[in-house]
Amino acid sequence: MKNKICNRIIVILTFFIFNGIYSQNSSFDIIGNWMAEDYWGSKSMMAFSEDSYLSLTIDGEMVDGENFIIKGGVNDKKKGGLKYEINFEITPIELYVIPSIGEEVKDKILFGYLKFIDDNNILLKVSLDKNEKTEFEEEGEQIMTLRKIK
Structure with a gap:
């Protein structure tokens, strides 16, 4: 018994x-607007849309994931886009970005790893190298903290 x-x-x-x-x-x-703060205390905005577009600020300039004009370089004045994909199936959770130029969609790129703290806070370890360590506990790591904007 x-x-x-x-x-x-x-x-x-x-x-x-x-x-x-x-x-x-x-x-x-993850859908919504987030305030991101990096290792050095610099702040920027990130927005994840329902249709998988990622918008963010870079050096104070807003990059609309659905519709932005590229400035400079070989793709100067062309329309660009930025989508995201999240792999919840593994730990740590992977965040990929999928850039596009005009109608041409580029290969997805590993952007980093996510660690969900609670409904309003995420840690993002930016890493473009899949072979890099994925732990969040190391000292001196360049981890971004994302806080949901309500």
């Missing part, structure tokens, strides 16, 4: 633990 009760408790606890882990990763709502 004791074994049956213990086994049922273990099964129930296992269900809740895995259900909690799954729901944390798959149901987090």
Whole structure:
């Protein structure tokens, strides 16, 4: 009798633990506007849209992920775009960006790793190298803190 009760408790606890882990990763709502602060205390805006566009500020200039004009370089004055994709299936969670120039969609690029703290706070480890360490605990790391703007 004791074994049956213990086994049922273990099964129930296992269900809740895995259900909690799954729901944390798959149901987090990243859609919206975020204030990002980097390792040096510089602040910028990031916006994740429902249709997977990523808008952000770079050096104080807003880059509209859906529709911006490239300034300078070989693609000067061409229309650019920036989409995002999140891989919730692995840990740490991967954030990819998918740039486009005109109608040409480029290959997705690993932008970094996400660690969800709560509904309003995310840590983003910017990393363009998939072979780089993915831990968030190292001292001196260049990690961005994203805070949801309400």
